Amino acid sequence: GQNIDQPTEMTATEGAIVQINCTYQTSGFNGLFWYQQHAGEAPTFLSYNVLDGLEEKGRFSSFLSRSKGYSYLLLKELQMKDSASYLCAVRPISGNTPLVFGKGTRLSVIA
Amino acid sequence: DADVTQTPRNRITKTGKRIMLECSQTKGHDRMYWYRQDPGLGLRLIYYSFDVKDINKGEISDGYSVSRQAQAKFSLSLESAIPNQTALYFCATSDPGLAGGSNEQFFGPGTRLTVL
Numbered sequence: 001g002q003n004i005d006q007p008t009e010m011t012a013t014e015g016a017i018v019q020i021n022c023t024y025q026t027s028g029f030n031g032l033f034w035y036q037q038h039a040g041e042a043p044t045f046l047s048y049n050v051l052d053g054l055e056e057k058g059r060f061s062s063f064l065s066r067s068k069g070y071s072y073l074l075l076k077e078l079q080m081k082d083s084a085s086y087l088c089a090v091r092p093i094s095g096n097t098p099l100v101f102g103k104g105t106r107l108s109v110i111a
Numbered sequence: 112d113a114d115v116t117q118t119p120r121n122r123i124t125k126t127g128k129r130i131m132l133e134c135s136q137t138k139g140h141d142r143m144y145w146y147r148q149d150p151g152l153g154l155r156l157i158y159y160s161f162d163v164k165d166i167n168k169g170e171i172s173d174g175y176s177v178s179r180q181a182q183a184k185f186s187l188s189l190e191s192a193i194p195n196q197t198a199l200y201f202c203a204t205s206d207p208g209l210a211g212g213s214n215e216q217f218f219g220p221g222t223r224l225t226v227l
Contacts, residue, residue, distance in 0.1 A: 008151075033215060042201060042220050043154070048213035087154065098144055098169070099216055103153035 002026045004102035006088050011108045012078055020073045020105045022088035033099060034062050034073045035087040043087055047073070075107075083109045114138045115219035117202050123225045130189040132222050134202030142205045143185035144216065145169075145177060147198040154201065160185055161207075192226040199223050 003025045012018040024032070031050040035043035049055055049064035049071060061074040075082055085106045089099040115136045124130055134143065144159040146169075156169030160179040174196060176188045189196055200223075203216040 031213065033213070040199075040221075040223075042218035045213075045215040045217070048215060050213075098156055098159050100156075101146075101154040103151065 002090070002092060002100045004088055004090060004100060006086075006102045006105045008103070009106045009108070011110060012075075014078055014080060014109055014111050016078050017074065017076050018078060018107065020075070020086050020088075020107065022071045022073070022102060024069050024071070024088070024090050024102075026090050026092045026100065028093040029066060029090065030093055030097075031091045032062075032064055032071050033089040033091070034060075034071075035089065037085045037087060037104065039084070046086075078109050080109050080111070083107060115202060115204055115217055117200075117219040117222050119222060120220065121223045123227065124192055125227050126193055128192050128226075130192050130224065132187045132189075132200055132202075132224070134185045134187070134219055136183050136202075136204045136217075136219075138204055138206070138217060139182075140204040140206045140217075141182065142207065143179065144203040144205075145175075145185065145187045146201045146203065147171070147196075148201060148221075149198050157187065189224075189226075192224075194226045197224060197226045 006022045034046040037043040047062040054063045059076045064071045085104040087104045088102040118133045142161050145157040146154045158177040159167050178186045199221050201221050202219040205216045
């Protein structure tokens with residue numbers, strides 16, 4: 001079976017740093033994705049991890065530990081426009097399978 | 112430019128009606144997917160296709176059917192719509208690409224369907 005867990009909601013202050021965690025238990029593993037989704041809009045790709053470690057892309061970083069079935073998305077210097085849902089997704093096996101999504105974490109950035 | 116488009120963007124219909132949602136893409140991707148999104152439930156896979164004429168059921172295919180008659184088009188049908196099919200529907204595409212690549216999924220803008 002596939003199980004992906006992430007917190008339902010988080011609140012953080014403008015200018016601060018926030019970490020959104022994701023844990024997964026899947027039948028296999030071939031990559032973990034983070035997507036951003038503003039309310040009523042399409043998810044957009046943020047990051048991809050397939051090996052252990054940290055991937056940095058501007059204000060956003062994503063970390064993966066395959067042995068722990070754990071990832072986090074780190075958002076620095078938060079801006080109001082970062083208020084959105086953040087979706088963790090796993091590709092369970094090699095490239096021939098669709099992504100399995102967690103339920104998403106709704107982040108609210110407050111002044 | 113919109114690489115993945117969906118029509119209609121919004122639709123209100125009545126119980127028992129047949130509804131078709133269309134998805135078109137100009138990305139040249141072989142793989143296409145249909146998801147529905149409900150509050151608190153995240154994105155759930157309905158059907159997916161890896162090539163023309165290839166159709167695979169996802170997690171929640173009951174009450175839905177699909178057609179993939181061209182690489183660029185993947186349509187989703189609700190044969191007899193019911194109120195609990197009220198949701199936001201997303202089409203997505205991906206490219207198998209090179210081994211080790213991310214091959215992320217690209218999403219269309221979504222169709223908001225309401226079944227009364």
